[in-house]
Structure formats: structure tokens, C-alpha cells
Amino acid sequence: MNEKEVGELRRRFRPERNGITHIRGCYVNEIGEIVAQFDQSLALLSQEETETCLGLLRRTLSGTLGKNLHSLEFATRQVAQGEEHKLLMTLRDSALREEEAVQAFFQKVIGAVQMEGNYLILLVHDTYDVPYRAKDGQQQDDASAEVYSHILCSICPVKQTKPALSYQVRENEFHNRAADWLVSPPELGFLFPAFDERTTNLYGALYYTRDSADAHPDFVQAVFQCPVPMAADTQKETFQSMLEETLGEECSYDVVQAVHDQLCELIQEHKDNREEEPLTLSKGAVKCVLRSCGVSDKHVEEFDTQYDDQFGADTALSPRNLVENKLEVTTPDVVIKVSPERSDLVQTRIIDGVKYILIRAEEGVEVNGVSVQIP
Incomplete structure (x- = not known):
């Protein structure tokens, strides 16, 4: 239906x-x-x-x-x-x-x-x-x-x-x-x-x-x-675990961000076109998304194998069950939530051997509800 x-x-x-x-x-x-x-x-x-x-x-x-x-x-x-x-x-x-x-x-x-x-x-x-x-x-x-x-x-x-x-x-x-x-x-x-x-x-x-x-x-x-x-929340958790396990060293911020952005774009396009049928992605379509985000063929094939084990080869997934409306970056002490259309504001850098998450901030910065200036 x-x-x-x-x-x-x-x-x-x-x-x-x-x-x-x-x-x-x-x-x-x-x-x-x-x-x-x-x-x-x-x-x-x-x-x-x-x-x-x-x-x-x-x-x-x-x-x-x-x-x-x-x-x-x-x-x-x-x-x-x-x-x-x-x-x-x-x-x-x-x-x-x-x-x-x-x-x-x-x-x-x-x-x-x-x-x-x-x-x-x-x-x-x-x-x-x-x-x-x-x-x-x-x-x-x-x-x-x-x-x-x-x-x-x-x-x-x-x-x-x-x-x-x-x-x-x-x-x-x-x-x-x-x-x-x-x-x-x-x-x-x-x-x-x-x-x-x-x-x-x-x-x-x-x-x-x-x-x-x-x-x-x-x-x-x-x-x-x-x-x-499979419960929607379980689908999301399983998909996330599969990305971590199969992409290995390629599971970078840029790749995960690109996958998130592409899935959000598909959801928005489906909504704008007012399609009657529910939006679903086959295993082949998910693999195409990974390749377009820079994942190597080796890791895509590893993802393919796990997909069959976790979901079933013929199972189509709803992108709405795989991503949140907002991009969320977390560390043990910090949580950053970003609107999907502005994921470009977040970058990862290594400065003097230390890993950093950088957020571009120009105006409208608040701390506990108080507007602050960045000198």
C-alpha cells in the first residue's frame, strides 16, 4: 500500500x-x-x-x-x-x-x-x-x-x-x-x-x-x-554497524557525510515529486551510493556480503530508516547536531598531530542562550 x-x-x-x-x-x-x-x-x-x-x-x-x-x-x-x-x-x-x-x-x-x-x-x-x-x-x-x-x-x-x-x-x-x-x-x-x-x-x-x-x-x-x-531503529543500527565494519579505514567523516547527504537528497526528491509509492533502495542502489561517495570496490563487495547476511539479498530498505533529519557528530564529551543542508560547515583536521572537528562559525553564535563574539 x-x-x-x-x-x-x-x-x-x-x-x-x-x-x-x-x-x-x-x-x-x-x-x-x-x-x-x-x-x-x-x-x-x-x-x-x-x-x-x-x-x-x-x-x-x-x-x-x-x-x-x-x-x-x-x-x-x-x-x-x-x-x-x-x-x-x-x-x-x-x-x-x-x-x-x-x-x-x-x-x-x-x-x-x-x-x-x-x-x-x-x-x-x-x-x-x-x-x-x-x-x-x-x-x-x-x-x-x-x-x-x-x-x-x-x-x-x-x-x-x-x-x-x-x-x-x-x-x-x-x-x-x-x-x-x-x-x-x-x-x-x-x-x-x-x-x-x-x-x-x-x-x-x-x-x-x-x-x-x-x-x-x-x-x-x-x-x-x-x-x-525488522524494526526501523534496528535497520538504522544495523546499517551503521555495517558501514563501520566493511569500510574500515575508508569510514571517514567525509564518506559518512556524503552517504548521509545522498540519502537525504533522495528522500527530499521523493517528497518534492510527490511519489505515491514508498521510497525504497535495493542492495544494488545502496552499493551505487557507496561507490559514488568514494568507497573502493573491495569494501563495497564486503558490504554486499554483509547485506545478504543482515537484511537478505532481495530486501529493499527505506532511506528514512537509515538516516536522521540532522547530521550528528559525537565524541565522548561533545555532541554536534547539524542541519543536513549545512553539513559543509563541519570539517575534520589534524593540527600539530592532534585530531580536531572544526565548525565554521560566522555569526549568531550563542552559549547557553547568550550571544557571544568570536574575536
């Missing part, structure tokens, strides 16, 4: 646009016991409550593709006879009315989720009459291309608030507010089936994780039995 398709579905989760009739919920305590379940009609909720519930669900379709949102693919064998895929299809086709399937799903999630404290499993079914879109991009709302039937699951932590002094406007008085339990934005969740090229893809799902450092592999294995996506 691309950003436009995710955005199209995210806009569905509004009171006036969605086709959700009811919400299934399962409240689980910190030791994995079901405290309560509910099957609540949206029509019986107030407008404010409806907007809050839809807002939580909508968050499951938020974030960055490749970082918070991951496309999962089922093997042909799973679609034909896999138990995991069959359960998801039963939930979808029954519009969550097949009670045995719903309970089996809740138990599968409870057995796989590793979360501190209580949490809430929200499960909804929606049908979307996909408007026909002409070749020129114009959408025709009165012409439906197909009906996209899907389920969305959100797993939300439930946290206890602290007692506090509260001001009651109507009474114009202060009163103590007792501790309460509040539902937080989802920690993880998924959409099934995928909405690829604005049509149903039963071979795919869109998986969400709020924390880019934690892909919740136990949950992915239990619910989908698909390869677990």
Missing part, C-alpha cells in the same frame, strides 16, 4: 463517512485475563464518543510507511489452507458476527501481546464502496469500482490517571477527582486485507506499530505467521 491509499482509508474513519455498525472490544488485565467484553453499536454512542472511538482506530493507519506501517504478505499456501488466514477471513466475511472466531482471535492476541498493564482490543468491520477514479485522477463518487470489505484491529494500553484537584465549571467549585482508567492511543494493530492499487488484496495486510524500535514479533508470528519486519 502507498501513502495515498492509506490516507484514503484513514479519511473513512469519520462519523459521516464510515460504514462501521458496531465495535467489538475485549478488556484484558495485566496478567492476561479477560475482564470484560462488549459489542457496542456506534449509533448508541454520542457524537463525541463516536469521534473518540474512531480517532483511536484512525491512529492505527497513521505514521510512516516502512517505519510504523509495514506491508505483510501471505504465502500462497497460507491463503489456500493456513489457519491464520482462514481466521482473518472468517472475521471479515462474518462482519465479526461469528462468535467462535472472535473469541479465538481474542485468545490468540492475548497469548502473543507483551504489554505492561491493562489493554483494550478493539475490532471493527467496514465496507467501502470504492469510488471510481479516472485516468486523469478525477474521482467519480457516483461510480463505484468495487466494495472493499475489511477489518481493523487496534490494541490500546489502558492507563490509570492520578487523583487531582478539578474545577467544575457548572458548579463553579473545586472538587477532588478520583483516579480513573483512560484508553491510550494504540500500541499496535493491523488492517486486513490490504488495499493495494485501490482494490482488495487477500494476500496482504497492513501492520502498525507505534514504536519504531519494537515490531512486536510475537504478535506478528501468532496472527499472521509471516516474516517479522
Whole structure:
């Protein structure tokens, strides 16, 4: 799925646009016991409550593709006879009315989720009459291309608030507010089936994780039995380690800066061109970047071998997961952050046998918020 398709579905989760009739919920305590379940009609909720519930669900379709949102693919064998895929299809086709399937799903999630404290499993079914879109991009709302039937699951932590002094406007008085339990934005969740090229893809799902450092592999294995996506933070750490190990003496400031700048340029160009498909780089493209930054063929081939071991030869990486928005230079005692477009301000020099990091400073220099002059 691309950003436009995710955005199209995210806009569905509004009171006036969605086709959700009811919400299934399962409240689980910190030791994995079901405290309560509910099957609540949206029509019986107030407008404010409806907007809050839809807002939580909508968050499951938020974030960055490749970082918070991951496309999962089922093997042909799973679609034909896999138990995991069959359960998801039963939930979808029954519009969550097949009670045995719903309970089996809740138990599968409870057995796989590793979360501190209580949490809430929200499960909804929606049908979307996909408007026909002409070749020129114009959408025709009165012409439906197909009906996209899907389920969305959100797993939300439930946290206890602290007692506090509260001001009651109507009474114009202060009163103590007792501790309460509040539902937080989802920690993880998924959409099934995928909405690829604005049509149903039963071979795919869109998986969400709020924390880019934690892909919740136990949950992915239990619910989908698909390869677990490498967490975005792990991708960055692995890529950085590979540069250090394979470039050796060529891993200089200038080379690392050049790699960072080229990846940032690719990200900016993709953004400026408003490309719909997520930006990814194959192993060959990454090797081309290294060569253009002055890395020798010997070290590029060493990088090639490690790439296969760490990521897999056919794995494409998102540049957004490999670099930060700012260039950061650190020593044991100093941290320097530089805007990516001004990385030229930093240089490395050896003066009288001592290694230095030099920063060109002309004006606007401050120390602890105080403007200072450099004589």
C-alpha cells in the first residue's frame, strides 16, 4: 500500500463517512485475563464518543510507511489452507458476527501481546464502496469500482490517571477527582486485507506499530505467521554497524557525510515529486551510493556480503530508516547536531598531530542562550 491509499482509508474513519455498525472490544488485565467484553453499536454512542472511538482506530493507519506501517504478505499456501488466514477471513466475511472466531482471535492476541498493564482490543468491520477514479485522477463518487470489505484491529494500553484537584465549571467549585482508567492511543494493530492499487488484496495486510524500535514479533508470528519486519531503529543500527565494519579505514567523516547527504537528497526528491509509492533502495542502489561517495570496490563487495547476511539479498530498505533529519557528530564529551543542508560547515583536521572537528562559525553564535563574539 502507498501513502495515498492509506490516507484514503484513514479519511473513512469519520462519523459521516464510515460504514462501521458496531465495535467489538475485549478488556484484558495485566496478567492476561479477560475482564470484560462488549459489542457496542456506534449509533448508541454520542457524537463525541463516536469521534473518540474512531480517532483511536484512525491512529492505527497513521505514521510512516516502512517505519510504523509495514506491508505483510501471505504465502500462497497460507491463503489456500493456513489457519491464520482462514481466521482473518472468517472475521471479515462474518462482519465479526461469528462468535467462535472472535473469541479465538481474542485468545490468540492475548497469548502473543507483551504489554505492561491493562489493554483494550478493539475490532471493527467496514465496507467501502470504492469510488471510481479516472485516468486523469478525477474521482467519480457516483461510480463505484468495487466494495472493499475489511477489518481493523487496534490494541490500546489502558492507563490509570492520578487523583487531582478539578474545577467544575457548572458548579463553579473545586472538587477532588478520583483516579480513573483512560484508553491510550494504540500500541499496535493491523488492517486486513490490504488495499493495494485501490482494490482488495487477500494476500496482504497492513501492520502498525507505534514504536519504531519494537515490531512486536510475537504478535506478528501468532496472527499472521509471516516474516517479522525488522524494526526501523534496528535497520538504522544495523546499517551503521555495517558501514563501520566493511569500510574500515575508508569510514571517514567525509564518506559518512556524503552517504548521509545522498540519502537525504533522495528522500527530499521523493517528497518534492510527490511519489505515491514508498521510497525504497535495493542492495544494488545502496552499493551505487557507496561507490559514488568514494568507497573502493573491495569494501563495497564486503558490504554486499554483509547485506545478504543482515537484511537478505532481495530486501529493499527505506532511506528514512537509515538516516536522521540532522547530521550528528559525537565524541565522548561533545555532541554536534547539524542541519543536513549545512553539513559543509563541519570539517575534520589534524593540527600539530592532534585530531580536531572544526565548525565554521560566522555569526549568531550563542552559549547557553547568550550571544557571544568570536574575536
